[in-house]
Amino acid sequence: MADYAVKKFFQLIVTIFGVVTLVFFTLRFIPGDAASAMAGDTLSGAALENLREKMGLNEPLLSQYLSYLKSLVMFDLGETLTTRLPVGGLLLKALPITLSMAIATIILTVTISIPLGTLAAFMAHKGRRWLDNGLTGMAMIVDLMPSFWTALVFLLIFSLTLGWFPASGQLTWEDPWALVQRLALPVMVLSITQIATMARITRTSVLEVLSEDYVRTARSLGWSELQVLFRHALKNAALPIATVIGLSFGNLLNGTVIVEFIFTIPGVGNLLINGINSRDYQMVQTLIVFYALLFVTINFVTDLIYRTLDPRVQF
Amino acid sequence: MNYQAPLQTALLEVQDLKTEFHTDGGTVTAVDGVSFAIERGERVAVVGESGSGKSAMAMSILRLLAYPGIVAGGKVILEGTDITTLSERKLNSIRGRIVGTVFQDPMSSLDPVMTVAKQMIAPIMRNLGLSKDDARAEAIKWLDKVGIPEPERRIEAYPYEMSGGMRQRVMIAMALSCNPQLVIADEPTTALDVTIQAQIVELMKTLTAEAGAAMMFITHDMGLVARFAHKVAVMYAGRIVEFGPVDEIFANPCHPYTQSLLGTIPSADMVKEDRLPQIEGTPPDMKFPIKGCAYKDRCAGAHDRCAVEAPVLDSRGPHHTAACWLPKGLENTKSLKTEKTQRKLRNDNTEPHVVVELNELRKHFVSNQVFSPSKSMTVRAVNGVNLRVWNGQTLGVVGESGCGKSTVARLMLGLEKPTSGDIFIAGLPQMVFQDPASSFNPKMKIGAILEEPLVVKNVGDKHSRTEKIQTLIRQVGLDPSYLSRYPHQLSGGQKQRVAVARALALNPAVVVADEPTSALDVSVRAQIINLLADLKDELGVSFVFISHDLLTVRYISDQIAVMYLGEVVEYGPADEVFAHPAHPYTRALIDAVPVPNPAIEKTRTNAPLSGELPSPLNLPTGCPFASRCPMVTDRCRAEKPILPPHKTSRQVACHYAQ
Amino acid sequence: MADLSIKSAATVTPGLHKALAAARRNPLITNIKARISLFILIPILTLMILAPVLPIQAPLETNLRALLESPSLTHLFGTDKMGRDIFSRTLAGIQVSLLVGFSVAGIALVSGMIFGTLAGFYGGILDRVIMTIVDIFLAFPSLLLAIGLVSVMGTGLIPVILAISLADVPRFIRLQRSQVISLRSRAFIDAARTVEASQYWLMSRHIVPNTIAPMLVAGSIAAANAILIEASLSFLGLGIMPPEPSLGNVVRDGQLYLEQAWWISTLPGVVILLIAIGLHFLSDGVRELLDPRSRK
């Protein structure tokens, strides 16, 4: 176990180093820089050059890279180029919002999709496929709805027509109810695709388990179908499902970028889009590296948890 | 073996049972009107090929069929009650309590994420109404009974921590723990090694006898039937074609199918000149209604009536029934559909010379642990093997799974690089693989598959190659029209024929056949064995025949090498080794093989080899067999016997070889 | 018995039997899912190809006298704010979107095949290098990777295709590699090795042909996803640039008029859905066709 973890951890470090390097140099190839993005229409050539110099954009690339690496190792995320705010501070402020959205999404997804998928599998196993087929069809359609589209439709329905949830507004941690209302729509938009996917995966895993020999063994010992479902099928299907939940985090991170933009949620995705728009390398590279780190770490932890939970997997 | 006529109502009576599978491709009638009865305490064997409906029939009794299978008709009367009409809930109180079940594959039949305790205790509590502690004690008692060492500790183990044999013992303990009246065992030993198989069979026999439980035992192994059963039901194409007491069935089979099945098994007294009787063709597709007798296409005795009218079970003696229009079936089993029954042994005038020689061959697999080298593990799969194969002869290699016999084959073919030692081969080695399904590139037609070795080796031009593959396909008894088919369009037996043809394409010096028949059905097995034996005689090719099936190996081989834990423990002429095994392991192996003759089986001692194959990770310092040897001494544990010449032609690695 | 049933059919109507046999030989037609997918995709593709000769307004043509018209016979899907015909734009968009989808699938497939085969077949250092790079790319959530790459390469058809495929390539390499590794130990590879076939021979004759089917399945799903990712990129202003229509940006443009003119984005949205469903069914169909268990 420890061996495996250490080995995986080294791989993770190598991957992150690769990510950092790739991101750093790629960003430098983006035409236009923070200075010209900041100035917009207002500045002419000479004034712009001054600004660029002042922002430190004229340093040699390699020395920028090395100092970036050094500061990263020291956990110093630096300041944004345009607004001179500490990137770490911004990230710390945005992160809880994105994370609570992601976690709420996962909770909502799990509570809906697992019973649904299980039911579909259970019925399909007994030859009644309508729920299964319906679920598959729904999942396909929902999978294909771009989130910006779903977001707008939800806004029109739930916010404008029904008036249940606000479309904008501050996120305050002091008023949990307001927070819940504020995050409800984005979480719903994020969940809807996750639910479809997760229900399908649950359905597949449970169905697979239901046709396993040990399920038949349990039946031969006199357990009823429902007892078998809960004693054996869910327990066995839980592992692959848990893994998928971990992995779906990556998709969630994709989704939060767009949802945060539309619902003006001041989360990490929003920071990223701003960073890209203002060519704020410092911000963008830190955020992308952070995303990658988060993603890789979650995969790593999921993998370890999986291996710890599953008695079959040996190290 | 004291079969007695029933005095009261039968424990289980099955009447006209019908089971269907409604698939997208049509309705498959897997069980087509089966009727029989099992008395209390009676052991009934159900034999038949795969697809004969024997498992579906067994699962239908307790309605354990998975979707899309349904019981379409008939009655199952258990202790006087028809359970086909019972609700699921009532049936659940019968499952486990009155009827226990043991399944085929011990690897997949236990829940991998639950400990044995969790899987065993709850049913005991429920079915016997015991408290948790009592149930646990009961479970431990049963684990002890089935021969699981340290049951108090092992009950907390997960299935993956146990070997296949151990798991099957747990399955048996689970099935018996609620004191059922009837145990249904669906091929419980098929997935196990021959020595373990003997142990399990013996165990089931004793325990059911002790508890007075009846047993329905499903198998395709006639030897096991002879060893085990009171009565035998032979199934073919969803129906019972013959039913009767075991002695009757073996001594006086009346259905051509039973007769042929018994004939296909190489018996100990068979001479090599005798061809194995074989059953041609394949069983019918159960998707389509069968007109007349289902066996007519493969039956030597088929006549006009068979094509229009299906025979029903008809009395052939006391308690003996058979479904055939011919009262005695085939008069002469030698007149099975084979062109010739004897082959001429090749009289080769050339000097016998060694074609294959292995010297001190070793293959170690090392798994590296980067961060803690101390944990690096070495598996000594082949640990110093010396073997020779002479021209035109067959060397049989036998041993349990994990003994290294397949690795030896791969080393000979150059598919693995030896860790040390030499391999000398006078010419080209070729191979016939175990699994016909994966032996061929599914994207290539048979013609291309046979041509491939010639193309790779640049033999001849297009025209001569085409001629060559035509010859090859005929040599293995297939029509050249098969050349334009894809592998998946061929049956398992046909695929193995093609595999043999491919192995012969380059005129090899030796063909290594690694368990070539183990994936095949009984009736087809004989076809392949005959083919190999014929080719050896016709072409003078040497064979290395690797198998765990001792009877077959004895029949086909000139020399036998018995392997144990990567080493050859006994080597010598096949008949001699068989008749007078010198190594205790060889003896145990031979003892473990059930003989398809109830009379002989009754006389055998049946003291199966105890224990299991030790892990090749930590080999004992002394004799590798010391941990299981009945005659082990301290010397064996300390000192490793080498393979010395024993008598003139044999070698035995044992300090006490007789 | 199988022969019997065919025989009886043949005696009744030999013509029908021949037709049936021919149909059976073409597996795409016998498979129900494949059939549905063709039923969806063929009309769409036909319309797309016929678009230039259909009596409809050109996709880029504006019409100041027909702004935001609802669907009618002249404008099947209505018009947008600039009086452009949505139906015509949708057909043109299908072309662009399918180009994106299939190019992405193609690029991902070919590079996945090459690198995945090399990594899986040779193993060792080569495998480690390739897989480390793959891991690095997989560390980015896919949309982020595409966003990043589009911001580097600029917008437009080719950058979008490259960006989306670059996000897919690592996944294809992984898939191919795992396939190759499992094939590598199959008996027929051993059989070829026993006659000392060259590594090139093994790869080109045995390994690659057997990996194509699952890769094609993955490819058709990737094509469907690429169409959607392009739509998301369009939404962020990073996709195919207007006025050049892609299904994604037609939907995106129309989204603003959801309340005033629902048809602008809804109808092309339905078309995306149909295409994606068609591609999914096609992949399911291909999967079933190639699954030996479903073959008879």
Added chain:
Amino acid sequence: MTKTIRKWISISIAVLAAATLSIAHTPATLAQEGKTLTVRFYDDPAGYDPANIFRIENENLAFNIFSGLTSYDSVTGEIIPDLATSWETTDNKTWTFNLREGVQWQKGYGEFTAADVIYSYERILDPDTASPYAAELAGIVSMEAPDPYTVIIELDAANGNFLHTVANYHQGQIVKKEAIEAAGDQVRWQPVGTGPYYMDTIDVNSQIVLKRHEDYYKGPAPIETLLFNIIKDEATATIALRNGEVDLVMRSNREENLQTLEAEGFKMNTVENYAAVIKVFNAEYEPFSNPLVRKAFAHAIDYEAITQAISPSLTQPHQSMLLPWMDVYTDDIPVYEYNPEKSKALLAEAGYPDGFTFKNLGTSAQGVTELQQFEIDFLSQVGITMEMDLVDTPTFNQRRNAGEFELASRLLPAVNPDLILFSFLHPDNMVPSGFNGARYDNPEVTEKMEAARASADPEERLQLYKEVQQIVADEVPYLPVYSSNVFWPGKPEVTGVNINYLAQVNFWEVDIEE
């Protein structure tokens, strides 16, 4: 006893009276207590240091935080006194400003004096500040404060537009030395001015809170708290207004949203002709070096029809580089009506009977705009092929600033006509160092502009500028195509949303009616 009682009564009455009086006097202020206005803010805040401020939405906040010596009238756009109550000049070179007394700094930084003015301008001019607006004040030779309420500024050359330079905008905004020093490198986030509102809190990702400056010299603003909520997506912003989540939407710029909001009875606060959009012809690119070609171009496109189709609310056709509300604006200039025949004739005369092909620089973020699609359509009818040269936004800005294009567009948001004309027409400001992307160099125009700038005589100045506009309109180095309007839709009860010609709202004038 009686006396005491009387005394008590009288006192009570007095108190009551005073109370009544005070109530009568302050009902408004009492009601104003705690009024909050929620405004949609459409981008991330980028900082509020006048020396380094960018983009209109940020400038609008700075406009309310800071003051200049002068300011602009919200309605007419005229220069009005702000911190300076009056000013004198005789030659447009030496300017004397008389400062308002008793003006209080926000956050307790005391009273505003002449020293603050001098400090603010010197800070802009200090190279260490690296202000991009330093050039605006570069003409200052000396600054003096003979007393705390007088500032005398001497310029190196006459500048009739100096009052724009010192207005409440960019370099003209007066800062407090102590506050700047206290903020250190966080100046942009801690602005302290003398305007009606002060910066309370900023959450750069979601909200900016401005609070009323109680000591503002014109008196406290009616609304106590301004909440600027960041909502980037236009559709979301519109829904937020319709839901009542915000009271006012800063710059709604989608025609379809405006129509919805207007139909639902929201107040469409607007300013017309806020900025002109011009086409910049690169005179180094051959066909465009010929004035006939430029004229042909002008006749080829029907901007009237196009603006009507695309966004009748947000745009209208426009013919001048200056806007009608500017003091020097004249409509007495040649105009180019839509006339494709004439266009073709001009092309033939210029030697391009079959037209030509050119590239229009654009951003890939916007792609081919609707306007450009129509332009392509119209131009193709006279044989001119317009191709799009799409690059990403930063590259676009870079190339446009460097003059690397054949045709580009620009928005002219400046409020100072002098600045517009000098920047775009004076050879000193030629790209890449200035905005003169047309490389326009007409000595006659240059001379007239310089004379106008130097002239202290308003009449003469107007005449000179009129002539400049006429010459330029005739030679078309730039083609004005339309001007745009700005909308701040809000709830009907929000009053006083007067958008000035800098597209800014002075929140001191804004109130919420009960």
